[in-house]
Amino acid sequence: MPQRKPYRVGRSATGLGLFATETIEEQAEIVEYLGRRIPTRLAQEIDRRRGNKYLFEIDTRWTIDGSTRRNLARYVNHACDPNAEAVLKGDRMVYRALERIPPGAEITIDYGEEYVELYFKRGCRCAGCRE
Numbered sequence: 716m717p718q719r720k721p722y723r724v725g726r727s728a729t730g731l732g733l734f735a736t737e738t739i740e741e742q743a744e745i746v747e748y749l750g751r752r753i754p755t756r757l758a759q760e761i762d763r764r765r766g767n768k769y770l771f772e773i774d775t776r777w778t779i780d781g782s783t784r785r786n787l788a789r790y791v792n793h794a795c796d797p798n799a800e801a802v803l804k805g806d807r808m809v810y811r812a813l814e815r816i817p818p819g820a821e822i823t824i825d826y827g828e829e830y831v832e833l834y835f836k837r838g839c840r841c842a843g844c845r846e
């Protein structure tokens with residue numbers, strides 16, 4: 716993980732987003748999805764009761780609750796044709812560049828069908844889908 720953050724939080728078409736401030740090379744690790752680790756069973760319970768769109772399931776045992784403000788990865792928006800992906804590194808969840816991301820570009824990942832159906836009531840509004 717680079718010492719200097721190659722991104723900043725900024726305004727995107729759908730609210731806030733994470734934007735590259737310098738060139739991020741393909742395959743480079745961008746940001747870690749930080750948060751408290753809770754049992755997946757408990758996470759599903761929380762989600763059912765009051766909803767928490769920052770729950771990131773690692774596996775059937777563990778889920779990261781990324782609702783903490785220090786988790787800047789939570790600002791990364793969904794795109795159907797994303798330029799980054801989430802990868803598991805040991806027990807850490809890291810966003811990695813799928814391609815070279817130029818300064819100023821919004822960093823996006825694909826949240827998956829389930830998330831899109833659940834939280835995008837009016838359909839996906841990513842750059843590709845807005846066209």
Ligand SMILES: [Zn+2]
Pocket residue numbers: 794795796839840841842843844
């Ligand atoms: Zn879309």
